[in-house]
Amino acid sequence: MRIHCPLCGARDRREFSYKGAALVRPLAAAEPEAWHAYVNLRENPAGPLAELWYHEMGCGSWLQVTRDTVNHSVLEVVLARDTALGAGA
């Protein structure tokens, strides 16, 4: 498996670590249900999924990778800092 890091180019999977679904962190004051959904519940699609990978053994970038969980094809990779996942935080 290879992931195309926007900064480093295509690199082997073993340079990356995985965090899971890319979700927007709730506001501090959000209801417990929102936090439960953020930490525990997962849509877990069989198909394209936006997820977070960390180029730990490379440039250290957190990436948002859109990948098909059925055939593993990578549809898009962007730097996570260019997304708005911290909107709530």
Place this chain on the structure above:
Amino acid sequence: MRIAGKGQGAGAKPVNFTFNGRHLMGRAGETLAAALLANDIHLVARSFKYHRPRGILTAGSEEPNALVTLGAGPVQDPNQRATTQELYEGLEARSQNCWPSVEHDVMAVNNLAAPFLGAGFYYKTFMWPAAFWEKLYEPMIRRAAGLGALSGLADTDRYEKAYGFCDLLVVGAGPAGVMAALTAGRAGADVLLLEEDIRLGGRLLAEEEEIDGKPAQIWLQEAEVELQQLDNVRIMRRTAVTGVYDHGTYGALERVGHHLPRQHSLKGSQRPRECFWRIVAKHCILAAGAIERPVAFRNNDRPGIMMAGAVRAYLNRWGVTPGERVTLFANNDDAHRTARDLVAAGVHLAAVIDSRHDAPDSDLYPVMKGAQVCNTSGSKRLESITVRSVRGEERIQSDCLAMSGGWNPSLHLTCHLNARPSWRRELLAFVPQTGAVPGMRAVGACNGSFSTHAALSEGAAAAVAVLAELGLGAIAAVHLPEAEDQPYRIAPLWAVPGKGRAWLDFQNDVTVKDVTQAADENFRSVEHMKRYTTQGMATDQGKNSNVAALAVLADVTGRSIPETGTTTFRPPFVPVAIGAMGAGAADQGFKPQRFVPSHVVAEERGASQVEVGLWYRAAYFPKPGETNWRQACDREIMSVRQSVGVCDVSTLGKIDIQGPDAAKLLDFVYTNTFSTLRQGRVRYGLMLREDGFVMDDGTCARLGDTHYVMTTTTAAAGEVMAHLEFITQVLHPEWDLRLTSVTEHWAQFAIAGPKSRALLNDLLDQPLTPGDWPFMACGAVTLGGIKGRLFRISFSGEEAYELALPACYGDSLFRTLLERAEALGGGAYGMEALNVLRIEKGFVTHAEINGTVTAQDLGMQGMMSQKKDFIGKAMAQRPGLMAPDRMQLVGLKPIGAVQELSAGAHLFDPEAPVERIQDQGYVTSVGFSPLLGHMIALGFLKQGAARIGDEIRLVDHMRGIDALCQVVEPVFFDPEGERMRG
């Protein structure tokens, strides 16, 4: 038997080898199988279940029968295919799965019991009486398990792993692969051509045919020369692609040293025995050829019954005939080439039996059309076959039967990403689905195109298509050499009807009857049939037998073959030694080793080392006269309590955080507040995971207005770094700060004890001014002009400092510190003493922060700021994490003359029975406090904070410890902290 003048290896130098202890001679460059046949040895092995005599079936890596063990001792190598093992001088091979010998195998008695050992027999029996299964039946079954044996010793061969990258990976160097490599190579593509065999050529090596008007061997040689002259083409022989993985990644096994005498691939020698390649290719052309399939008929498993194409390979390539009275049985035109070549070579062809009524005639030999082989005889070698035709049954003397049920494209690799093949009726075979693997094109025989012309033309066309995609297009017309272009004619023939056992899977002894019985028992799904009968689960993974077994299943269940479906092909394509795929990990190579700056000094002083993650740390520093670790540990503890001790703490994670928003990050990642921390001060911090449980603790120092250095525990250094990067990149990209891991940059030593300040004042360029260095102060210092950092923090409860200098000074600094400490009556202390010192103070480590505790469990609820958001705050407020009946951190001290407490023990009320539902908690850390003169422990106890003073029973079944303890506050020494503040 050899045929004079025949074969491509004629004139090769003779090679001595042994088989089952017999001294034999073969030729350089030939396989063990060819050499055995040349020596008229046909009984090579025994089958798995019935221990039936087995010979050589094929001439390739798909061989299910002729598996042998090579060598002895640590390099003993079981299950090697005689059909791919090249001869070398001194090779020692022997038969396996037989006792006392392959000729006389006691376990052949299983063959007599065959009626009771059919499909699924295990599941219906061995149940009475129940106790006999473990004691009698299973040990009996187990003794019969396996084929060859490992030596039980650590392997002494050398293995390697490597990476390869290319534009185009060509798998297989038959006509299709060679043509593809030539076409792409000429256009300048970066080509990697992989061939499992010793030589390029594929099927051409086994055939007598012409390409471009010259013998195929000449064309091949010319092509090889041209390929070798192209710098952009790399040829790897003896290399099989084993697996296809995502995004153009391929695994491949190169057998580097299998053809050399044993000593050439041992550890320390020039070359490895095997190299496992991870290849990344933009494109792949699969030119893997095809595998001929047997026909099932009664007693079709005797030595001497071989694949027709293999007979041709032995004859044409190695100049060996597997028999003197050969018969042929086939359902397709291709197999007739075997008859033609045998006749041309002067071998007696006793009969050609073709199941088709419209089989082609020949001028060279008569053809029995519409006939079938329905039985054979001969115990350890074929003696005769029985042919059934319109004329009735007749017996024909024959010592070799060449059979062919047609060809199966080698499409395995196209299925590794879960694609299913498609059925081609006119070929009676599965072919790859287009697009089965992104970037892969199947050409030639593996694509169901069996003629040499088709192979060449598909190989060239695929290469042209790849070149266009690579932007290396604009190819002038490719010259396509002329070659045979016979149509592939075949009629269905899977199993000859009749009584008796007709084998499908030769190694696992699966017969047509087994498949039929499985279907009768409603194991009708192809996966059920496979699992119930073990069909296709032998070392060839069904390469020879799966399609025929499927056809039999389809037949008995009244379905078509495509309706019946296939089982799944999985990696690896050929079996790969664990030693190759795991190369480098044996012995100390499994994980990197990390050494602290004081490592050399510790070694010099005979310190005992412990692994802490990847690090090695000194456990204790023994002194002459000390007979056990406890004496050293007690001494080190007392030296810290009474004078001064020095300990290497460089393994703690250190993260440098700089920028205007550094304080925001710290406020967000720690439960407590850091923006209020003054410059030149250190604060203890606690961080949670987002799930609300404690992730790590440590100190963080503010070195400047926008400059902090965070300390993590040794274990969590990497995890915390990733966590901080996550926050700053994903959650708060707007924050202006930078993170740098500086763990390796600094040598850091704890200097602890009442004389620590004296030691430092003697050492630092500027003595410490009393008012400027209170507890939890930090700042820059110099030592011999070298800039360092000093932190007044304590993990021992004493007045203590941590001194950091650039790592290159670590060894020298540690020596100096030890010298000074010893002069003051102290010395080095290791992990054992450090652990007791911190237990005495109730400081926690990851023994307590075990992933399942909350801040409240640790008694640190006060550190959870109410004024700000931080990671984990919301989820830490779940009722289950706030519940008053959770287990809380307590101290434990023994009541009475108890000698031992132990970590991992569970806690019970003294009167309660010792059983799970009464469990009150567990012990996390213990140590002997020389100061207090008894064992002390930390642990978690239900509602512990409210039970201080209670008695509790500590039970450790594992170590046989049962002790009454008193629950105390988790601090045993200087509870007010006067010593460390003083």
Place this chain on the structure above:
Amino acid sequence: MRFSGWRVLKEGLTGNRGWGPQWRDPEPKREYDVVIIGGGGHGLATAYYLAAEHGITNIAVLEKGYLGGGNVGRNTTIVRANYYLPGNSEFYSHSLRLWEGLEQELNYNAMMSQRGMINLFHNDGQRDAIVRRGNAIINQGDDAELLDRDAVRRLVPYLNFDNNRFPIMGGLLQRRAGTARHDAVAWGFARGADMRGVDLIQNCEVTGIDVEGGRVTGVQTARGPIRAKKVALAAAGRSSQVAALAGLTLPIESHVLQAFVTEGIKPLVDHVVTFAEGHLYISQSDKGGLVFGSYLDFYSSYAARGNLPMVEHTMETCLAMVPAISKARLLRSWGGIMDMTPDGSPIIDHSPIAGLYLNCGWCYGGFKATPGSGNAYAHLIATDRPHGPAAKFRLDRFSTGHGLMDEEGTGAQHNLH
């Protein structure tokens, strides 16, 4: 038909023609008391125990592929009861007891082999954690023994004791742990359920779950609608998809876990051995293949196949621990899809929809749970009360935080197990 020594003899002498189907292939009826979605180990076991212990036989098990085609047929076959947290501890203990009587219960030889399992440890911290575990096992009433290095060496001398990056310090032995023939477990439960009247319906994918007024009424399938009073989900690996048919979102991520088998070799590894530093578990089958596995591939996947980094890691771990198997050759590798929950422990519970039940989230450990899970799930479905040993497998533990079961201590959130 009952299997007996007499029957085996008679069939052997008459050409094995009289065995007959081990289960029927019935047409689905229009209505059942209970529909179980998923004909894997847990679904089949649930059907069996519903019929055998609760007298409920009007049941359909709906399987989209073939019976036992999920994780029950693609695991490393290990059976054990060595958990230490409340909830897991009593459940796996119960399951192991059911395993011990399974052959006689089912009249089917699932080849349960209590060859013993040894968990190795390599440093003081691991030792103390393993001692805590061992004590919990004893407190639960199961067996565990702490072995020192020499004792481990006597039992498994072929391990790397001489030059190991992480020297073996000792091990925890559970003698009653072992392996079973995985497919046969599914087949045995299938046959047992079928004999009691359960309809096992293969090639019948569930495409919808019908809910009316907050109560489940039936399912839509590839073979038409089926009404049901109760619908029980047992589709590990696809739990999220099936639950989504009823509008539910689960605390589950699907991950691929690879497993490996070598060519058959003569017996060498007699126990199940696990290696903490690289997370290896290995045993040798009764056919001679070494069967082993390691971690997840660590990315969400439904592909049932893995990638090279974890393959190589697993082989490296083998070499580090058992250099004597260096020349055993990997024959086949495959992947199973694991339902991963945040805390690494499973769920057997009611769903928020009346009449719809959940059995999911088995993470790495579904195989050894098979009889216990079926037994407990049947009890829940039949009585609407949780079964004692499985009562802590609650769905709401993630929202309340009560009774989280993070055995590894790596965290009660996704992607840490």
